Amino acid sequence: MKKLEQFDRLVEAFGKIPGVGKKSAIKYAYYVALQDPFFGLNLAHTIENSIQNLKHCIICSGISQNEICDICSDINRNSSIICVVESPKDILTIEDSNSFDGLYFVFNDINSVGNLKDMISKFNSKELIFAFSPSINSDGIMLYIEDQLKELGISFTKIAQGIPTGVSLENVDMLSLTKAIKDRKEL
Ligand SMILES: [Zn+2]
Structure with missing residues (x-):
């Protein structure tokens, strides 16, 4: 044939x-x-x-057409809060839900801690919200980041339970996501 x-x-x-x-x-x-x-x-x-x-924003690693993305360069965003996500795609999901007006940071690996620290200093941010999908691994990463950044005197929260374990953010419905961000808890 x-x-x-x-x-x-x-x-x-x-x-x-x-x-x-x-x-x-x-x-x-x-x-x-x-x-x-x-x-x-x-x-x-x-x-x-x-x-x-398209490229990764040099500050937050989100998807961008410029060196610095539209979110990081938007002076109307609430820069006192940074939402830490696992993937640039999660930023799009949260943006679609219209439930958050702060900034984002994509945590790629352990080496991202330095960039995150720089970002917090640059924007003088006061709170990190972790929006990771629940897993033992993500709990470990949150504790690691908190430990690395504790001297900055900022608060650490994570999105509320309700996001099922092992489900990635893009598969969570908007209402649950909005509620999870609103009902975030201290770490
Ligand atoms: Zn950015």
């Missing part, structure tokens, strides 16, 4: 996207290459432009 080499390559590429299985990959490949090639070309350009123009 003659292989559709080009088509297979496209299916393979779509299949690498998190959450996309073989069936969907075939559907997408067929759609962009044959069913609606105009859309396909548009998508290709959009992806290319996004890769060229």
Whole structure:
């Protein structure tokens, strides 16, 4: 049987996207290459432009088009509170819920503590809210950060229970998220 080499390559590429299985990959490949090639070309350009123009904010590591993101550079945000999240995608989720007007910080790994410290000093922030999805690992990270930053004299809170263990923020409904931020508790 003659292989559709080009088509297979496209299916393979779509299949690498998190959450996309073989069936969907075939559907997408067929759609962009044959069913609606105009859309396909548009998508290709959009992806290319996004890769060229999007980066991580140098302050918070959120997604940005500039060195410093729109949130970090917005003087109307409440810079006294920083919400610490696990992924830049969590910022989008919380922003969508309209439940928070402070700043964000993406905690990538242990090495992020220095950047977080710089950010707190820069904005003279007074409170860190941890918005991690509940797990033993995230409890450990919160304690570690609190320990590293205790001399700054700021308060540490975490979003209220109600977010189920092991569920990532993007899968939490807006109402629960809004309530979880409002009902945050001292660590
Ligand atoms: Zn930023």
